[in-house]
Structures are given as structure tokens and as C-alpha cells.
Amino acid sequence: MIEKRSLHLLWLKIPLLRNALIALRKRPSILVLSFPRCGSSWVGSIIGRAKKAQYLREPISRMVKVKGLSSIFSETNDDFRRASFQIFSKWPEDNIDYLPFPSLWRPDRLIGGTLVVKEVSLLSTQIFLEFKPKLIFLYRHPAAVAQSLIRSKVMCSSKDFLVSSQKYRESLDLSDDFSLGVSLYAYMLSRTLPYLLSYKDKVFVCFETLCRQPLEIFRQLYEFGGLKFDNTTINTIERLGSFEHQHPFSLLRETRNVPARQFKGISPKMALKARLIWEHFDLPWYREDSDWDEKLFQSCEL
Template sequence: MNRLGRALRKTKEVASVYSLRLLSRIHPIGFSSPPVVLLSYPRSGSSWAGEVLASSPQFAYLREPITQPYLKKFGGTRTVFNLADEHTGNTVYKKLANEVFSGYPSVFKGVINCKSDFSPFFKKIQQTLLIKEVNPAAADFYCKRYQPFLLVLLRHPAAVALSFYERGWLKHHCEVLNEVGNSDDWKRFGKLYGTFMAEAVEVSSHYQNAKIITYEALVHDPKQQFSDIFADCGISVPENFDSVIEQYCYSNGDLSSGFQTERDSKLTAQKWKTKLTTEQLNSLREGFFDTPLEFYRQPSDWIL
């Protein structure tokens, strides 16, 4: 496709989503309460988990509808940050969140899973909003303001750190979050991950409508684990649930880009064991153990 063709296609896509936003304001869409928030640290498998959950027609799925416009339209520099801190992006972030939880779709490609879910003229059933986001430090804000059903997704910090490292994000992520000092990037990342996820776990432990899940448990027994999540959210498993699990959990697709959601999920869970050095793992563990997060504390959790 030539440049003009691509530009026209993009213009049509944006116009289509803007039309949805206008329609949803004129004819508000009634979503079931409470909304469901799937919350994790970036690169923790939440896109994969979100796709599996979004296979239910009872969910209207939004993928990072706050983070994506915050970063790409409003110049945000932090993916993870505490909304209680003084930060210039807080007002914008909260405004975007208000729109999202009101059911107004974002204009960014990849955010809306199915456009008809947000059109008052095509909806056949009342759905529940499923919002996948990647700022665990916003857990308290989400719970107090929107009262969602909160799913906190944890993943081994070594797997998350490796994913950041392979994309060249590790150093920048630590520096943007002002985690500076004499320690190396692996140690700094371990401390950041453990600190922010501990905050989200603490919020969920005092919030009635919450569930903590781990990536490792999901990939070990995906059919049972996802069935339990659907039930906890008050959502029926999709009619084609067996094929969904086969597609997203046992696929033999290429994993080289690191962004595929159709995959052999057990392989992705163990990848860090063959990729990290002992030195990197020890540094990461040192920083992580300096945080209050109670998960991944056993010696067996850190064997290469």
C-alpha cells in the first residue's frame, strides 16, 4: 500500500472511532457494573491474559485505553507512577481514566478490541467493561474512584526484567522513575518491580472486590485458572473456550518479537531461565528482596 493509501486508511479508522465517541455521548451505552480491571506491571503477560478473557462476548475489552493516549498523545514519559505524587501528568491521566470508565473508546489503534461493543446501534447484549492497564501504582485510585472488580496479575520479576532488557527499555525505565544510585540496572529494576507490585497487592488485600493471580499459575493450568477468573467476574466462559485455550496457550507460533498473544505460554514462563546470567539474576534478586512483595521469595523460585 502506498503512502496515500495508508494515510486514507488511517483517516478512516480515526474518523470511525471518533464517530463511536460521538454516538456514545449522544446515546450512552449502559455497561454492567462493576467494570473489571486487569492490572499488571508492563511486560507481565496482561495482553495475553486480556485476549483470553476478551474471548467472552460478555466483555467489552479495552487494551491500555489510559496508558496509550497518555504516552502517545499527551507526551507522558512514565508508564508506572503513583498518582498521589506530584506529577505533571496526573491531571491528564485522571481525565483519561474518567472517559474510559464512562465507556468512551480511545482513538488509538489497538485499544478497542471490537468496535461494535461501543456502538449503541450494534450491541445485542449488555456487556461488562474489561479494562487492561499497566500502572500498578494506580490500583488505589481505580478502586476508590470507580469500584471495579480488580484483577492484579503478578509475574516473576526475572521474566519481566528480561523482557524490558531485550527491548532496550531497562535502563531508561529505571532512570525515568528516578531510581538512581550506584547499583546496576538489574538491581534497580528488581526494587522498582517489587515496590510497585507490593503496593497493588496491598490495595487488593484491603479491597473486597479483588483477586490476585500469577502468570505462572495461569500457564500451568490455563483452562482451570481462566475458568475461575470468569466465574469470579460473573462472566460465563465462551462457547468456544476449548479452542480459545488451545489458540492462546498451546500455539507453536514464532515468539521472537515478544508481542504475540497466541503462543506456547509455558515456554514464555521459563524463558528467563535460559537467557539470564547468574550475575544478572543475583543483582535482580537483591533489589527485589529489598521490597515488601511476598511473592517469589522461595530459593526454588530463583534457580536457573
């Protein structure tokens, strides 16, 4: 028996139909980009539910197989360029596993549709931007990113690689997992920032501000992407943001509490070290004393 998920994608197996849709209209596209643990899955899933949107979750990273290593460490290469061309200029293959909402890919929805791609491979930003998407870039407090990397165990499979790589050994603080997370995030941003700043069709989104004002910010993002912001969208935002799920990869988050709770387990001493690491990379965000106020961390110690 054919699964319901597969039924939505049967049309991809019909070359004439697929090629006709490709030739009929070049789709506008939106790229939701961030370092891991900065909210891009949450943002991508909400924007990707818009009417006339077709959402792909990390399709390029998943197409480029990097044995035993997260794709966030993959430098710009031909594999990423080929995968990006497949996603932005053509259509996804019929055997893909990065379609969270298969029903959005029915042929009747594709005419005039907008492609929404969520990615976390910052080192390939230059390639992604060659395809001229509207760029939504998310950033988050580095101490919170590092702590989230530890809790979600994202770093576990990559630590040996970072320690053994001369380039990363020279750039990162390897003294402990928390410092490693902060310095890795800062390093990746420093490598990406020149491409972000020179790209015109973009918007930067602060994760903490988004959590405090989700309806207002998402309304602005829908307008930026040329998407319709309606009551269904509002209900989705409120539903996903009304209660918490303990799984680190869950899209459910009690958004109003996230900015304060994200520092849980981070002591003022850890925060001070994170600030020193962060300032070394001279990035444009989280430069004020208020971003590193001891009170933010004293109230969140375990």
C-alpha cells in the first residue's frame, strides 16, 4: 500500500509534468539561515506553512553526505553547489526525507508558489546567496547557543574533528565544551558575516526579540517574503508558542519565557568567559553591557 506521504509526491515521478512545472515559472525563494540552535527550525516551520509556500528543511545539507561529520563544517565545494542548484533552480527528488509537510508540494499549489528553505551550513552561505533568495538570518545570544549545543549533544560527534583540525585548534577555545560552543559559533559567524552584510535582500532577526514579540516579528517576516499573514498563521504561532516540550529538537516553546530561561545552568563566571571569547571575534551583536548583565545569569544557575 502506498503511504499517504508518497501520494503527494507521485507527480515528481512524471517527467513531463515535472518539467512543465519547472519551465512554467521560476519560483521566488526564501532562505531561513542560522547556526544550529538559533531558532531556524521554528521560524522555517512557521513561514513554511504559509499559503503557497513549499517548505524544505535542510535539504542541501542532507543531500551532501559528510560521513561522520555535521555538514556545518563543510566548506564551500562543488557538492554543495550542485545540491543548491537542484533545490533552488529545479525541484526536489522524489525520495527525499526533508519534506516535513508533503501536502504543500501538490501540483495545484506550486503555480505561483514560494520556496522556503531552512539551512544551518553557514560556511556555504556564499553558494546559497548565488541563487538570490530573500534571506532571513537568525542570531542568538552566544552563551545560550553554547548551552543549547551541549544539551542537544550536537557537539558530541564533532569534538574529535575540531581537536584534530589545525585550523579549528588555532581559532577555537577548546578548554571546555561551553567555551568551545561559544568560540565555534563566533568563528562561523565571522566567516559568514562579510557575505551577509554585502547581500541586499535580507533581514536580520534576533532570536530573543522574536520570542518576546512573535506575532509582530512574524508578520514582518511574512511581509518581507511576500506571503499572506492570516488567522491560520496567527493560530499556528500561538499554538507552537503556548507550551513547552522537553525534547531539545521540539518546535514547541513557551516563547515568552525563552529569553530568561535560555541561560539556565550558566554561571556569571561562565558568562564572563563567553563574553571575552565573543568580543575577540568583533561581531556586531551582543556588544552592550546589558547583554551580559550578571543578573541574567545569577537567576538561572542550577
